[in-house]
Amino acid sequence: MGETFYIFQDGQLKRKDNNIVMSTLSGQKKNLKSEVTDEIYIFGEIETNSKLLNFLSQQKTTMHIFNYYGFYSGSFYPRESNVSGHLLVNQVKKYDNTEERVRIAKEMLKSAAHNIYRNLRYYNGRGTDVESAMKDIQRLIKRLDYCASIHELMGTEGNIRKIYYSTWNAIVKQDIRFEKRKKRPPDNLINSLLSFVNSLIYTTVLSEIYKTQLNPTISYLHEPGTKRFSLSLDIAEIFKPLIGERMIFSLLNKNQITEQDFEKESNYLYLKEAGKKKILIEYDQRLKRTLFHKGLGREVSYRYLIRLECYKLIKDIIDEKQYDGFKIWW
Amino acid sequence: MVYYYFVCQRKLWFFSRHYTMEDNSELVSMGKLIDETSYKREKKNILIDEEINIDFLKDWKVIHEVKKSRKVNEASKWQLKYYIWLLRNKGVEIEKGVLDYPLLRKREDVFVSEKDGKDLNEILDKIDEIRSLKIPPVISTKGICKKCAYYELCYI
Numbered sequence: 001m002g003e004t005f006y007i008f009q010d011g012q013l014k015r016k017d018n019n020i021v022m023s024t025l026s027g028q029k030k031n032l033k034s035e036v037t038d039e040i041y042i043f044g045e046i047e048t049n050s051k052l053l054n055f056l057s058q059q060k061t062t063m064h065i066f067n068y069y070g071f072y073s074g075s076f077y078p079r080e081s082n083v084s085g086h087l088l089v090n091q092v093k094k095y096d097n098t099e100e101r102v103r104i105a106k107e108m109l110k111s112a113a114h115n116i117y118r119n120l121r122y123y124n125g126r127g128t129d130v131e132s133a134m135k136d137i138q139r140l141i142k143r144l145d146y147c148a149s150i151h152e153l154m155g156t157e158g159n160i161r162k163i164y165y166s167t168w169n170a171i172v173k174q175d176i177r178f179e180k181r182k183k184r185p186p187d188n189l190i191n192s193l194l195s196f197v198n199s200l201i202y203t204t205v206l207s208e209i210y211k212t213q214l215n216p217t218i219s220y221l222h223e224p225g226t227k228r229f230s231l232s233l234d235i236a237e238i239f240k241p242l243i244g245e246r247m248i249f250s251l252l253n254k255n256q257i258t259e260q261d262f263e264k265e266s267n268y269l270y271l272k273e274a275g276k277k278k279i280l281i282e283y284d285q286r287l288k289r290t291l292f293h294k295g296l297g298r299e300v301s302y303r304y305l306i307r308l309e310c311y312k313l314i315k316d317i318i319d320e321k322q323y324d325g326f327k328i329w330w
Numbered sequence: 331m332v333y334y335y336f337v338c339q340r341k342l343w344f345f346s347r348h349y350t351m352e353d354n355s356e357l358v359s360m361g362k363l364i365d366e367t368s369y370k371r372e373k374k375n376i377l378i379d380e381e382i383n384i385d386f387l388k389d390w391k392v393i394h395e396v397k398k399s400r401k402v403n404e405a406s407k408w409q410l411k412y413y414i415w416l417l418r419n420k421g422v423e424i425e426k427g428v429l430d431y432p433l434l435r436k437r438e439d440v441f442v443s444e445k446d447g448k449d450l451n452e453i454l455d456k457i458d459e460i461r462s463l464k465i466p467p468v469i470s471t472k473g474i475c476k477k478c479a480y481y482e483l484c485y486i
Contacts, residue, residue, distance in 0.1 A: 082353065084349050086347040314483070
């Protein structure tokens with residue numbers, strides 16, 4: 001499994017022989033070990049050239065770019081090298097078959113909701129009373145079963161998230177008033193964190209999809225190919241509670257991230273560089289965290305769980321085995 | 331394909347439909363490295379008919395196939411037999427094949443008998459059958475699965 005590089009400094013990123021070299025404005029140089037690099041995240045201002053992009057494509061390295069405010073701008077997604085016409089045709093067919101599409105989308109949301117429920121159960125067992133929210137969510141999970149359309153599913157999911165967010169003031173020990181999720185733009189610290197962390201998960205999922213034959217634009221829960229690689233959004237939904245939200249709770253409750261990490265004048269919209277770095281270090285560590293997978297009989301990392309989700313989808317798409325979404329089992 | 335037929339028919343099915351997993355495998359990268367670093371003086375990787383990729387050839391008489399270990403020796407032999415047979419059918423007078431194990435410092439000669447030719451015809455028919463299956467053949471649990479690049483795809 002390859003490595004991920006996060007670049008904060010300004011400077012140049014160029015190909016030098018068969019390697020990628022980052023040179024900063026102050027003249028420092030660093031070799032990114034290109035053979036083992038899977039992903040590069042750019043947070044600083046980088047000058048580069050097509051020679052590097054060609055090289056990244058050759059090495060199958062994805063590069064994700066974030067703007068000055070830390071918002072995700074886009075990815076350099078190299079030419080697809082794992083292409084299976086067979087899978088593509090069937091991926092589209094599944095989407096086109098309403099019954100099948102709803103079944104897959106439902107399984108995704110049930111997994112996501114289950115993982116949300118497990119987060120609440122964890123905090124409930126540690127002295128934060130979120131019992132009534134847990135009951136409400138359980139009820140909505142059952143209702144997911146009766147949803148017959150994507151529209152209904154999305155509506156129910158919205159309600160689950162609303163209840164979930166309503167517990168955050170109790171879960172988070174810092175004094176932050178968090179009313180509801182707001183995206184464009186985020187209006188407080190938690191919303192900003194959520195936006196940043198969700199974009200990280202989105203890019204990680206995208207990188208994992210890239211390593212499979214799946215086409216990232218054809219999705220089941222979200223409408224395909226609108227603005228983003230929507231399959232990435234689908235799969236991210238399942239992993240947000242485990243990878244993203246648990247991390248946010250932990251960062252805030254251990255006071256690793258506080259108001260100090262944001263520019264106050266920006267109304268807590270802008271994360272300072274030090275804050276972003278702290279989050280990324282923690283995020284990277286979480287992706288590398290491993291656990292024993294009973295079904296496979298081997299250790300897998302959180303990141304690899306995402307890839308396994310892609311494999312499960314592939315097996316459903318080729319009609320070998322019905323998709324059974326990832327649900328936290330420990 | 332002949333190789334996969336003997337190693338794993340599921341893998342054959344996936345591979346024939348371009349579900350390639352080799353990129354993710356360290357063992358495969360290792361194989362590539364062995365390929366790149368051994369027998370540098372020879373004419374290497376000759377692609378014929380977009381169908382077979384010969385590791386290297388000597389005077390169009392001897393075909394060499396480079397392998398890391400002898401674990402799937404039977405499959406390697408048949409792979410080589412197929413290459414020899416295919417080229418002979420195209421009128422190239424191949425004398426024999428050689429399996430090279432640079433890491434073991436060993437080699438093994440491979441010849442094609444008349445019976446092998448008949449067997450190969452049958453094998454190719456069976457390969458076509460497997461390729462045309464709607465879903466991949468079921469897993470037949472083997473020790474080699476654990477090291478296969480397709481392990482997670484099969485067992486998840």
